[in-house]
Amino acid sequence: MVFKKLIKELGLNISEEQISEIMGHLQQRYPDGEDPWGLNLKQAESTLKVVWPLYKHYFKTRIFGQENVADEPYIIISNHSGQIAIDGMLISTAFASEIKPPRILRSMVDRFFTALPWIATAAAGGGAVLGDRQNGHNLLTRGQSILAFPEGVTGVAKSTKDYYELQKFTHGFLRMALSTRTKILPLAVVGCEEIFPWVYQAKGLSKFLGTPALPISPLYLPLPSPVDIHIGQPIELPEGLSADAPDREIEVYVQQVKKEIQYLIEQGLQKRRPFFANQKGNI
Amino acid sequence: MSSEPYKHILIIGMAGGLANITAKILLMKFPGIKITGVDQRSPRGNTTQMEGIEFKKIRYTRGSFERLFRDNQFDAVYHLGRLTHGKDHLLSSMEDRLDLNLIETKRILDLSLKFNVKKVIILSTYHVYGALHDNPAFLQEDNPLRASIKYPELRDVVEMDQIATNWLWKNQRKIETVVLRPATIIGPQIKNTMTRYLLTPYMSVCADFNPMYQFIHEFDMASILTRTLHDLSSGIYNVAPDECISLKEAKKVLNIPTTPIPSFLLKFSNRLAQAMAWSLPRYFIDYLKYSCIIDNELLKSQLGPDLFRYKTKEALTISKLD
Numbered sequence: 001m002v003f004k005k006l007i008k009e010l011g012l013n014i015s016e017e018q019i020s021e022i023m024g025h026l027q028q029r030y031p032d033g034e035d036p037w038g039l040n041l042k043q044a045e046s047t048l049k050v051v052w053p054l055y056k057h058y059f060k061t062r063i064f065g066q067e068n069v070a071d072e073p074y075i076i077i078s079n080h081s082g083q084i085a086i087d088g089m090l091i092s093t094a095f096a097s098e099i100k101p102p103r104i105l106r107s108m109v110d111r112f113f114t115a116l117p118w119i120a121t122a123a124a125g126g127g128a129v130l131g132d133r134q135n136g137h138n139l140l141t142r143g144q145s146i147l148a149f150p151e152g153v154t155g156v157a158k159s160t161k162d163y164y165e166l167q168k169f170t171h172g173f174l175r176m177a178l179s180t181r182t183k184i185l186p187l188a189v190v191g192c193e194e195i196f197p198w199v200y201q202a203k204g205l206s207k208f209l210g211t212p213a214l215p216i217s218p219l220y221l222p223l224p225s226p227v228d229i230h231i232g233q234p235i236e237l238p239e240g241l242s243a244d245a246p247d248r249e250i251e252v253y254v255q256q257v258k259k260e261i262q263y264l265i266e267q268g269l270q271k272r273r274p275f276f277a278n279q280k281g282n283i
Numbered sequence: 284m285s286s287e288p289y290k291h292i293l294i295i296g297m298a299g300g301l302a303n304i305t306a307k308i309l310l311m312k313f314p315g316i317k318i319t320g321v322d323q324r325s326p327r328g329n330t331t332q333m334e335g336i337e338f339k340k341i342r343y344t345r346g347s348f349e350r351l352f353r354d355n356q357f358d359a360v361y362h363l364g365r366l367t368h369g370k371d372h373l374l375s376s377m378e379d380r381l382d383l384n385l386i387e388t389k390r391i392l393d394l395s396l397k398f399n400v401k402k403v404i405i406l407s408t409y410h411v412y413g414a415l416h417d418n419p420a421f422l423q424e425d426n427p428l429r430a431s432i433k434y435p436e437l438r439d440v441v442e443m444d445q446i447a448t449n450w451l452w453k454n455q456r457k458i459e460t461v462v463l464r465p466a467t468i469i470g471p472q473i474k475n476t477m478t479r480y481l482l483t484p485y486m487s488v489c490a491d492f493n494p495m496y497q498f499i500h501e502f503d504m505a506s507i508l509t510r511t512l513h514d515l516s517s518g519i520y521n522v523a524p525d526e527c528i529s530l531k532e533a534k535k536v537l538n539i540p541t542t543p544i545p546s547f548l549l550k551f552s553n554r555l556a557q558a559m560a561w562s563l564p565r566y567f568i569d570y571l572k573y574s575c576i577i578d579n580e581l582l583k584s585q586l587g588p589d590l591f592r593y594k595t596k597e598a599l600t601i602s603k604l605d
Contacts, residue, residue: 115416117491135419
């Protein structure tokens with residue numbers, strides 16, 4: 001409440017016109033205000049109101065390549081970064097507020113996440129879903145767009161030396177795309193790594209403690225690094241390749257998607273705005 | 284009428300609300316058929332006095348139950364008599380329920396085969412899938428039955444379903460068997476744990492979770508049970524509407540006040556309630572935290588898309604009328 005009031009006082013909130021336009025579209029899309037995955041439009045609206053000032057004024061997010069997004073479902077594949085998956089939140093906000101028509105991306109989250117009290121319900125209310133192939137298939141066949149990070153936790157939980165280097169991609173997204181014939185939309189987020197610029201991931205200790213990651217850093221406060229979202233052109237699916245093809249055949253196309261995202265990252269790094277954490281050349 | 288293949292129908296669990304409605308619809312739809320209804324409990328309402336329905340209070344495991352099959356040529360058997368955790372049942376301990384539900388189901392199936400019943404329809408439940416945090420939405424019939432992983436008190440539900448499905452495949456050339464796994468059935472005549480939970484004021488809801496639900500009105504469920512007789516071939520079918528609603532929204536529709544508390548306190552508050560009056564079964568708390576949404580495509584492919592007359596909000600509102 002205090003946060004909301006402060007944001008309003010400072011004039012940083014999303015305008016009433018914009019929010020009513022967005023919610024008008026979403027209301028048509030989800031007339032019941034809820035869906036089987038736990039989406040709740042009221043919750044989504046209040047989340048958007050809270051996140052938008054951070055998106056626009058704290059991370060000063062810019063979006064490139066909106067023209068590549070048509071009014072159809074996609075599997076949006078992105079690099080993962082930022083230690084606490086802020087990238088997912090910013091991409092979802094971009095697609096809800098700056099892409100026409102606005103849409104709720106169904107971010108696929110890890111299993112441990114869906115058991116967390118309050119957090120799981122709030123995330124589901126905003127559109128997040130369990131990262132499960134059956135779930136993805138059902139969403140895509142119902143015309144929803146999903147957001148997946150094929151690097152998984154290893155992508156988000158990197159040490160500084162590995163920033164902007166794509167980790168191993170899993171194959172599930174391509175199999176989902178093939179089984180539903182949904183286009184893949186490659187996307188790169190640049191600027192999120194600098195939110196926590198100095199991190200060492202204690203992988204051995206994290207494994208011993210059974211935690212998904214264990215970042216050691218002198219700084220645990222997210223810095224206001226400017227973030228850019230680069231949307232690439234949709235990738236057409238290979239003809240004749242089955243969703244149940246062996247891994248070696250799937251891997252060829254997974255690598256193509258990975259290369260496309262790596263290219264978008266490199267382009268994005270050249271365009272990124274100066275921020276003290278990216279000035280020393282180490283990130 | 285002479286062409287009707289199912290002239291004499293046995294309904295097991297006839298004292299239940301759903302069995303009552305199903306019997307009425309069967310009689311309306313197929314005038315001239317004979318229905319024998321049995322239950323271990325006393326009859327409820329006036330359905331059992333209707334022309335065409337004969338009610339017998341009987342224990343399913345006794346010799347008299349076999350005599351019933353021997354003395355009557357049943358063409359179809361509805362097994363709607365699974366014992367639940369309801370307070371109406373005298374045999375409410377886990378061991379008794381496990382024993383009775385499993386022995387009873389096996390006995391019904393054996394007798395049906397022995398006495399040349401043409402079709403057996405078994406009412407299982409979506410609870411067999413379990414309410415788990417990592418459930419995807421739209422669980423299909425071949426998804427694993429994980430209900431008893433955490434809660435042994437759900438063993439009877441899962442094992443009864445498995446007895447029926449194993450039986451189905453083993454005897455598919457000899458007898459038609461349909462296993463239905465419906466989502467939550469609600470209505471003025473349904474007295475299950477969920478309807479009691481929904482309609483009791485100030486029951487606890489999880490402040491930190493809000494699972495999605497699929498509700499079926501009792502009339503719609505009874506209509507599907509009736510259609511199963513002719514229109515569904517042997518198999519396992521989920522029964523659920525397309526519509527979903529969150530638990531908190533359902534309580535709002537019912538206009539029933541709730542007590543929101545964090546889920547970790549729910550176990551303790553439930554134990555307190557147990558000491559005072561009615562409490563929720565232990566396993567049920569997970570159904571208040573996590574969703575278990577089932578897929579209805581298989582059923583719709585056989586019965587058509589418009590299966591449900593009542594919208595979710597209507598069904599909830601009507602269930603309040605008693």
